[in-house]
Amino acid sequence: VLVGYDAVKEAMVDQADDFTGRGQLPFVIRVTKGYGLGISNGERWHQLRRFTLATLRDFGMGRKGMEEWIQEESKHLRARIAEFKEKMQHEIDVVIGKNRCPNMEDRKSLPFTDAVIHEVQRFLDIVPFSVPHHALHDISFRGYTIPKVLSNPYFILIGEKEWATPWSFNPQHFLDQNGNFKKNPAFLPFSAGKRSCVGESLARMELFIFLVSLLQHFTFSCTEGPDSINLIPEYSSFANLPRRYQIIATPR
């Protein structure tokens, strides 16, 4: 298991050619029947990866087309919910108002909202061990010999060295003392290197536009009050699955 940003970056980015193999998890093989980009290796993976990236580009007709498409989708999604702080709504009201759709340009003017979205992804850590990689041949890494085909999961979003309060939900992890958005290189929910998530830009655009547009139009609450929310996942193993709650969306 590779632990912490330094080790993960060194393996997935600096020594990427050795680590791009996909580890063979029995349940993933069963679900995918061994087919598809996520589970493939070798020449098949290279071709599928090139094809997928090209298709995603065509599908989005470039960044702008994809943005408009997500804006349209977000209009339909406003019926879905969660509870967020007034501070985000205040920031959104000041920067965007209520009469136009948010776009990706707005992100730099919404540092608090952006920090909350990053912190949600860090704290939720939906794929805590990422998807395992394996070494393509026997390799040496930090003085250890890693034999070919040994699976190496890794985790980094909760490192004590990288985060001031790793076990608390704390948007300050992504803000400087002036309230500006601050990047943290250890924020790698999509992994890094040659095998990283091909859907990253689509997913990040969706997270931003959906969430901002929901908060623009609704205030969220839950029937039992915020203290009834249990942050411990309902199921935790390969994935962390959050619990389900009935949420009330009140038009603003």
Ligand code: HEM
């Ligand atoms: C918040 C949403 C998402 C998260 C947190 C996420 C996270 C990840 C992670 C951690 C990996 C493993 C990377 C590695 O092996 O080093 C991955 C791989 C992958 N993701 Fe995502 N992902 C998200 C959304 C998406 C979307 C929207 C798509 C499709 C458009 C997608 C398609 C894929 C594919 C095909 C792979 C396998 C890539 C390969 O093996 O070369 N993901 N993702």
